[in-house]
Amino acid sequence: MSAHFPGLVIIIPLVAAFLILIGALLDKRLAFPLTALALLGSLVTAIGLLARVMQVGVVEYHLAGWAPPVGIAYRVDHLNGLVLVAVAAVAFINLLGTRPLVVEAFGDRLGPFYTLYILLVAGLLGIVVTGDAFNLYVLLEIAALTGYALVGMGEGRAPLASLNYIFMGTVGASFYLLGVGYLYLVTGTLNMADLAVRLPALYPSKVVFSAFVICLAGLCLKMGFFPLHAWLPNAYSYAPDPVSSLVAPLMTKVMVYVMVRIMLFVFTPAFAFDLTAISEPMVWMAIVAIVAGSFLALSTRRLKRMLTYIVVAEVGYMVGGFWLGNRLGISGAILHIINDAVMTLCVFLAAAALIARTGSDAIDDMQGLFKKMPVTMAVFVIAGLSIIGVPPTCGFFSKWYLISGAIAAGQYGFMAALLLSSLINLVLFFRIFEIAYFEPFEDHHAEHPTGHGRVLSAVQEAPLELLVPLVVTAALLFALGIYAGDIVSLIIDKAIPLGIV
Amino acid sequence: MESLLSNFLAKYNYWVYIGLVMIGMYAMIAKRNLVKKIIGMNIVQTAVILFYVSIGAKKGKTIPIIAHGHEETGHHAAQAIDYISPLPHVLMLTAIVVSVATLGVALALAIKIYRQYGTLEEDEIALRINEP
Numbered sequence: 331m332s333a334h335f336p337g338l339v340i341i342i343p344l345v346a347a348f349l350i351l352i353g354a355l356l357d358k359r360l361a362f363p364l365t366a367l368a369l370l371g372s373l374v375t376a377i378g379l380l381a382r383v384m385q386v387g388v389v390e391y392h393l394a395g396w397a398p399p400v401g402i403a404y405r406v407d408h409l410n411g412l413v414l415v416a417v418a419a420v421a422f423i424n425l426l427g428t429r430p431l432v433v434e435a436f437g438d439r440l441g442p443f444y445t446l447y448i449l450l451v452a453g454l455l456g457i458v459v460t461g462d463a464f465n466l467y468v469l470l471e472i473a474a475l476t477g478y479a480l481v482g483m484g485e486g487r488a489p490l491a492s493l494n495y496i497f498m499g500t501v502g503a504s505f506y507l508l509g510v511g512y513l514y515l516v517t518g519t520l521n522m523a524d525l526a527v528r529l530p531a532l533y534p535s536k537v538v539f540s541a542f543v544i545c546l547a548g549l550c551l552k553m554g555f556f557p558l559h560a561w562l563p564n565a566y567s568y569a570p571d572p573v574s575s576l577v578a579p580l581m582t583k584v585m586v587y588v589m590v591r592i593m594l595f596v597f598t599p600a601f602a603f604d605l606t607a608i609s610e611p612m613v614w615m616a617i618v619a620i621v622a623g624s625f626l627a628l629s630t631r632r633l634k635r636m637l638t639y640i641v642v643a644e645v646g647y648m649v650g651g652f653w654l655g656n657r658l659g660i661s662g663a664i665l666h667i668i669n670d671a672v673m674t675l676c677v678f679l680a681a682a683a684l685i686a687r688t689g690s691d692a693i694d695d696m697q698g699l700f701k702k703m704p705v706t707m708a709v710f711v712i713a714g715l716s717i718i719g720v721p722p723t724c725g726f727f728s729k730w731y732l733i734s735g736a737i738a739a740g741q742y743g744f745m746a747a748l749l750l751s752s753l754i755n756l757v758l759f760f761r762i763f764e765i766a767y768f769e770p771f772e773d774h775h776a777e778h779p780t781g782h783g784r785v786l787s788a789v790q791e792a793p794l795e796l797l798v799p800l801v802v803t804a805a806l807l808f809a810l811g812i813y814a815g816d817i818v819s820l821i822i823d824k825a826i827p828l829g830i831v
Numbered sequence: 832m833e834s835l836l837s838n839f840l841a842k843y844n845y846w847v848y849i850g851l852v853m854i855g856m857y858a859m860i861a862k863r864n865l866v867k868k869i870i871g872m873n874i875v876q877t878a879v880i881l882f883y884v885s886i887g888a889k890k891g892k893t894i895p896i897i898a899h900g901h902e903e904t905g906h907h908a909a910q911a912i913d914y915i916s917p918l919p920h921v922l923m924l925t926a927i928v929v930s931v932a933t934l935g936v937a938l939a940l941a942i943k944i945y946r947q948y949g950t951l952e953e954d955e956i957a958l959r960i961n962e963p
Contacts (some may be wrong), residue, residue, distance in 0.1 A: 468929065478936050478940070479936055
């Protein structure tokens with residue numbers, strides 16, 4: 331049974347997608363339990379896989395028994411074992427937490443909603459687990475297409491934002507496919523491990539360099555790396571709340587993982603860092619991304635929009651940390667993939683709870699919320715502190731690795747950008763805390779009832795179903811922080827090729 | 832000049848695909864109508880498909896099916912070099928499905944946008960959004 335875990339981790343949600351659609355036709359109430367059961371199955375298999383990888387090393391799985399390079403191989407090592415658990419856990423927690431919001435917003439479309447939800451998660455898990463470059467493209471499109479549909483289910487400007495997301499996302503995926511095509515042209519293989527063996531002899535070839543650049547450009551577009559981020563803020567802020575708390579933590583992070591996977595294990599570090607002179611410009615672009623993302627976040631007065639700009643800045647953290655090219659920087663980038671997924675989930679879930687109760691996502695409408703929704707706000711504060719980087723929350727530790735990596739690589743500009751971004755995050759979150767804690771609420775809201783006609787004095791704490799996942803996520807932030815050293819030494823250290831010092 | 836021309840003619844499939852990508856990109860950037868943008872997006876995807884299909888081809892070789900393979904008694908080994916490569920073509924079956932699905936989602940969203948704003952012109956939609 332456990333030998334089939336790499337296949338099962340995506341086959342369970344894929345099969346469940348059909349069952350959910352059929353089940354929901356019989357009875358809409360079946361959709362949620364089926365989804366929860368399937369995602370729990372994925373989470374258990376993902377944890378089982380990580381445990382197995384930590385015991386015996388790389389786990390390889392040949393789909394339908396065809397050995398690579400002819401067949402498609404799913405290959406789990408320390409790197410994707412860790413990311414798999416993070417993806418499955420975030421999707422599962424978000425599913426449990428957002429049920430009341432989903433019922434309220436999509437009560438008549440529960441079947442389609444949960445089918446799309448689980449297909450998106452299946453696509454993301456598949457991207458992480460696969461060891462085949464073309465298979466990755468297919469799963470990427472599964473995740474992307476369901477993501478477009480979920481974002482487009484929102485109200486107001488959501489369809490337009492989703493359409494722009496389709497344009498950019500499709501160009502990004504097509505570029506990735508084109509790069510893979512170039513690699514196939516010169517090597518005749520699509521298996522990642524096989525590519526890594528065959529490519530070194532071809533490094534002087536211009537085709538390989540073109541493939542490298544085109545792949546990287548496509549991935550940067552998909553992950554919303556700063557000059558190519560234009561689709562991200564609209565798509566994530568106009569998406570329905572339960573959707574943005576799923577795609578914002580996972581989509582960009584998984585794309586950063588793909589970049590790490592392609593650069594380290596298809597093109598070797600020798601090619602990515604030494605033969606091409608691209609790491610220095612990438613770090614500088616990451617600096618621009620961090621600074622620009624932070625300032626854009628300062629410029630908005632809307633809660634969800636501010637959080638999406640923070641996501642843009644965080645992508646800069648990870649890309650920059652990776653391209654520092656030393657062990658500390660790459661450890662920081664990989665650790666930040668995990669930490670940022672949980673932090674982003676936490677803030678977006680808290681924002682969803684606040685918006686559901688107050689009916690507004692304007693920061694100025696948040697007066698007095700500490701008294702009205704103490705638990706939600708407490709969780710929001712913890713998540714905010716983690717994004718700022720206050721120990722012992724996990725945000726501090728990944729930032730610590732990134733800054734140490736920047737010093738080791740002599741990239742003081744990147745270090746300065748990280749510190750500046752922390753300061754700006756401090757301003758961003760304390761601005762909210764101040765409004766929510768100190769400003770009185772009754773007189774303001776008596777004059778201006780909020781959008782949905784709810785007066786703030788009627789606002790109450792979020793439902794228990796949402797509070798429990800929120801508190802669990804906040805606890806995870808501390809747990810990830812406290813065990814950060816173990817995660818790095820036991821898992822991430824083994825994920826990075828030995829050649830990198 | 833001559834070498835440039837022969838270079839062009841020898842690798843015309845790549846030039847065609849690059850041209851198509853450029854046309855598609857131009858439509859996505861310059862056109863203000865959402866359906867025209869969707870068509871541009873589809874042209875980009877089709878160009879990539881064309882690229883893949885063309886790299887499988889070999890001059891003077893045949894399709895990868897062993898003719899009368901089951902009837903012959905003195906069976907001789909098939910040489911891969913005698914056949915065009917079927918793998919890129921098979922991959923593109925999947926990519927075609929993906930591009931059809933993308934087109935479907937995009938058109939569905941375009942319908943939703945049209946119902947919402949009564950137009951598919953970007954500048955008119957921007958006007959409607961900026962109205963209170």
